[in-house]
Amino acid sequence: MNDGLLAELTAIGRAAGAAPDGEPVLLADRRGALVVRVGDLAVKAHRADKDPGELGARLRAAAHPALRDVLVVPLGEPARVAGRLVSVWPYGAAVSPDDPPWEEAGRILARLHALPADALDPPPPYWGGVGKAARTVGRLPGGPAATEIRRAFATLPGWLRGEAPPPPGTAIIHGDWHLGQLVRPPGQGWRLIDVDDLGWGDPAWDLARAAALFSAGVLPPDEWARFLGAYRAAGGRAVPGSGDPWTTLDIPARTLAIQIAATSVLYALDEGRPLDEFETALVDTCSRITRSEVGP
Amino acid sequence: MQCPKCRGTMRTYDRNGVHIEQCEMCRGIFLDYGELEALTRMQNQYMQPPPAAPAAPAAPAPGWGAQQQHHHHYGHHRQKSVFHMLFST
Ligand SMILES: [Zn+2]
Numbered sequence: 001m002n003d004g005l006l007a008e009l010t011a012i013g014r015a016a017g018a019a020p021d022g023e024p025v026l027l028a029d030r031r032g033a034l035v036v037r038v039g040d041l042a043v044k045a046h047r048a049d050k051d052p053g054e055l056g057a058r059l060r061a062a063a064h065p066a067l068r069d070v071l072v073v074p075l076g077e078p079a080r081v082a083g084r085l086v087s088v089w090p091y092g093a094a095v096s097p098d099d100p101p102w103e104e105a106g107r108i109l110a111r112l113h114a115l116p117a118d119a120l121d122p123p124p125p126y127w128g129g130v131g132k133a134a135r136t137v138g139r140l141p142g143g144p145a146a147t148e149i150r151r152a153f154a155t156l157p158g159w160l161r162g163e164a165p166p167p168p169g170t171a172i173i174h175g176d177w178h179l180g181q182l183v184r185p186p187g188q189g190w191r192l193i194d195v196d197d198l199g200w201g202d203p204a205w206d207l208a209r210a211a212a213l214f215s216a217g218v219l220p221p222d223e224w225a226r227f228l229g230a231y232r233a234a235g236g237r238a239v240p241g242s243g244d245p246w247t248t249l250d251i252p253a254r255t256l257a258i259q260i261a262a263t264s265v266l267y268a269l270d271e272g273r274p275l276d277e278f279e280t281a282l283v284d285t286c287s288r289i290t291r292s293e294v295g296p
Numbered sequence: 297m298q299c300p301k302c303r304g305t306m307r308t309y310d311r312n313g314v315h316i317e318q319c320e321m322c323r324g325i326f327l328d329y330g331e332l333e334a335l336t337r338m339q340n341q342y343m344q345p346p347p348a349a350p351a352a353p354a355a356p357a358p359g360w361g362a363q364q365q366h367h368h369h370y371g372h373h374r375q376k377s378v379f380h381m382l383f384s385t
Pocket residue numbers: 299300301302303304319320321322323324
């Protein structure tokens with residue numbers, strides 16, 4: 001961990017009006033992004049490898065009044081520290097792991113996806129998550145689990161493997177949605193955080209992680225039904241209003257199942273342990289994806 | 297804030313509008329004045345007999361979906377992997 005950067009983020013938080021008492025608390029230090037809580041503010045140093053022009057455009061989009069009921073609104077303009085963009089946000093309470101607000105999650109994504117094409121001016125860039133599965137699978141070592149994951153990955157459409165340009169976007173999407181992306185700032189309802197991948201895309205990708213975990217047997221069917229049901233009832237555009245939701249969810253859910261399986265293998269390797277039951281369920285899902293495409 | 301029991305980091309979680317401080321390590325909970333009462337009120341409401349609801353229809357799955365459910369509780373230590381899958385990139 002970078003103590004110098006932590007001190008700089010704390011100073012930025014204090015300058016932005018965070019209460020002077022209270023120790024800074026490290027909230028996240030993952031893959032080069034650092035988030036520190038300073039009193040009632042959260043200060044984020046974005047990843048150094050993010051394109052500053054694109055990230056700046058996503059941060060400007062987050063500050064747009066049209067997104068006020070959907071996203072936590074950043075405070076002021078992003079700063080620059082050692083070549084990285086730093087943004088300041090109101091701190092919000094996280095989702096309790098014991099009691100995820102699935103209905104609220106579905107409704108807030110439906111609200112985001114309902115924004116018309118001209119709601120944001122200038123429009124945000126294309127969403128930033130397109131190459132993530134390919135990058136994660138690319139980091140896999142050898143071994144039987146990795147082989148299963150690579151075989152499933154090979155069945156995905158070429159644009160997900162970097163062999164063709166992605167299809168044009170139809171909505172503004174979060175781009176990296178999971179339950180850790182919901183917070184509740186004081187006096188407000190649930191809001192989305194982390195706009196590093198926000199942009200134009202197919203809204204089905206925001207449902208992809210939950211869909212993948214349901215399909216792998218890891219997310220219980222009743223929780224998936226609460227999430228999808230609330231999303232549909234709120235008019236969410238990622239799936240048909242009625243009937244089979246997998247016509248649009250299928251490819252994003254397959255991709256996320258593969259990506260989560262790859263992440264799990266890398267975590268387990270890092271921690272020097274075998275895959276647990278749930279991680280194994282994701283690798284087994286990869287095998288079923290391959291069989292559904294190319295036969296046994 | 298540090299956990300008084302195990303020195304783990306306390307995070308602020310939202311439970312139906314009530315903010316609780318919970319330790320990331322031992323999952324111990326710190327309640328501010330009035331929060332226990334608020335949680336108790338909520339629990340009492342929860343204990344009222346619910347209106348009879350129709351059983352939710354079985355959610356359809358894609359052809360490659362699992363036949364078997366893997367049971368877990370998010371909050372428990374053993375299911376750290378499931379927490380990662382649902383709560384992080
Ligand atoms: Zn503790």
